[in-house]
Amino acid sequence: MPAFLLSRLALLCGATCLTPLLWAAPASAPSTNTPLRDTRWALQTIDGTPAAVSSKRGKVQLSLRAASQHLSGFAGCNTLQGRYIQRGTSLALKPLATTRMACEPELMQQEARFLQTLASIDSYRIEGRQLSLLQGDVVKLTFLASPTR
Incomplete structure (x- = not known):
């Protein structure tokens, strides 16, 4: 999430609202495993x-x-x-x-x-x-x- 959106969100709901966003797990990287099918x-x-x-x-x-x-x-x-x-x-x-x-x-x-x-x-x-x-x-x-x- 862009920084300016985070700052606006902080102003709207206070710091407690941001905690889940800041601690959320990063999106997983695409798998580098070969697919089971069609291999x-x-x-x-x-x-x-x-x-x-x-x-x-x-x-x-x-x-x-x-x-x-x-x-x-x-x-x-x-x-x-x-x-x-x-x-x-x-x-x-x-x-x-x-x-x-x-x-x-x-x-x-x-x-x-x-x-x-x-x-x-x-x-x-x-x-x-x-x-x-x-x-x-x-x-x-x-x-x-x-x-x-």
Whole structure:
């Protein structure tokens, strides 16, 4: 509030009227967090264990589209798709459909863990460019925002 308005307000209502204005919390700065939706998220960890960075077919990644409430991605061997419901920081991933291609045994095992863990997610948090998917208070999966192509 400009200083001349504050001085006029002080004259009108006395110093006690100004106290709430002077002690009000400053407006919060715009968030620098990457948005959950319409961002491509590259998998970093599963239950705290680093994920395989990529397979011959690409990186394990997930994308939640705002307009359609659909999600899509790549689980390491197979593509995935489904629906999600997001309210505040609550997140429910609806039954996911995947293709059924086989690949290296290690990646198949990681993919199975990834899909099973996705089904148990109930909330999320974003700090900067990192997305954490949680079950209760426990971080189950972490992702980094990756550039879109």
